[in-house]
Amino acid sequence: MSLRVDNLKVYYRTLRGDVKALDGATFTVADGEIMGLAGESGSGKSTLGKSLIRLDTRMRLVEGGVELDGKPLPIGDQDAMNAYRFKAVSLIPQYAMSALNPTRKIGKMISELLGARGVKYSEIKPELERRLDLVGLKREVLNNYPIELSGGMKQRMVLVLSTLLNPSLLIADEVTSALDVSTQRAVAETLVEFRDREFVKSMIVVTHDISLVYQIADTIMVMYAGKLAEKAPADVVVNAPRHPYTQLLISSLPEVGVRYADRKLAGIPGSPPGLLNPPAGCRFRDRCPLAFARCVEEPPFVEVDKNHHVACWKAQ
């Protein structure tokens, strides 16, 4: 088992109280698994991703733990985590493309980054060049500044960079959202290729776009308002979801072939609860067409079928 997350709670401290952005997540990601992580804006996807790498000063580990390759990952201890970042766990943050330092040539940036991890640039350069070839980037890009690269080139560069030390786990947060469809596809397929070549053992691919992640993921996990709603093999989430939120979400997605004139799709009325004082019980309750008396109690996230976990009283 590559990654094991146990009842993880991470809150943001604010003046008005704690924002319960990740409120008790328990799941595993197997060796070789690409897990898509989907959910509405604000549901806690990036919070989960960041928690596995670096808690920023406003984030507080409230409860729970993480194991990577059978050993505890000290996510609450920022100094201890230094030994793991990049080497064991790597994150491509949301908006990574714009976060590249614009005043540094790419090669120089990589060499500094590796230096800080005690790795010699000259030693890793042959492997770096091999991987640039693999993703179709010219070796000359190392002499370019980030702004000289197109969006798709930057994303491939960031991908090569963050997996250079063959981490066990890669978290890719919205790496394709800003790209157009044909570039999206190329980047998404590169993720699969990196897994197949074992540059990384497993991946969490965070995205709004379920139809994109469906193309490449083995499993999909859906979050809602700081909680896990459902996790299952990608085909099951798309074709036979069991959580009412997942069902409504999937049926609200337009795809090429669906026309307003032929079939009118429907959204999900209402909006998610605030996470400052979220309601007790199931957080989807006031939007859920199936809600009943029992839903004032919180539904546990349980395995309803092999490798299919759902947090809903109706699905058990």
Place this chain on the structure above:
Amino acid sequence: MSMLSLERVTKRYRVGAFGGRELTAVRDATFAVKAGEVVSLIGESGSGKTTLGRMVLRLASVSGGHIRFDGTDVSRLKGRKLAGYYKHVQGVFQDPFSTYNPIFKADRVLHTIRPTFFPEVSAAEWRKRIDTALESVRLDPRQVIDKYPHQLSGGQLQRMLIARALLLDIKLLVADEIISMLDASTRIDVLNLLADLKERGLGILFITHDLSLGHYISDRAVILRRGVVVEMGTTDKVFGNPRHPYTRTLLSSVPQMHHKWTRADIARTIDGSCAIHDGGACAGEPQLVEVDDDHLVGCAAH
């Protein structure tokens, strides 16, 4: 007759130090939007979609060609005549948050248009019209009036901007990537809303890089590549029988929910055959050729 028609519309930007170089962002774009019709303008990032939308809205000057609205050439209108044009044509853009000033309440955007466009309407009457406009975009006035932007969701803010456009009694809406910031569950609401408005006679230029959204609501589609229209026509024909290699590439890369990418889609995209020159030498001339009723395609060399 078409309500909006573009005739060889071109936009050149001056770029580089001292504006020494020229970049042609849009070249010879010719297409039209009728009343009660949604035309989607589809292309990848940087292809010139926003530039075209901004020219129609006269937020960017037109370097060449003509834009006509109800028969009048609006491409060089100024002053009062331009203000009159804005009574009929309005735009809504990608990021709803950036349109609002965080220090004012959000509904201010609905109040400020009265003194400019409807000074003769009383404040009380205007408030009634605001309620009607909000209801027609399916917002409950009690939930959104008197709130600051940060207290509203992206979908609510976006709908409020559409309500603003409706208050002006417009005939044409330019919607530039208005869906991309919204969540899946809100997206479809805003799309359905646009479709309703179209059924009531509004013309919509729907700008998007998302083909499934464009396909869902539009009657006609215009495919833009590097500033040049490469294919256009009824949505059925452009999506059902794409003739330009670029349109085919785009369509084959769209992630589908119940169908995984296969090598076969890629093979289809390698078919770069030209619908006009059919194996002959491609001259790469800019004109589109009609390959079917209301289905025009450009040379594959573009």
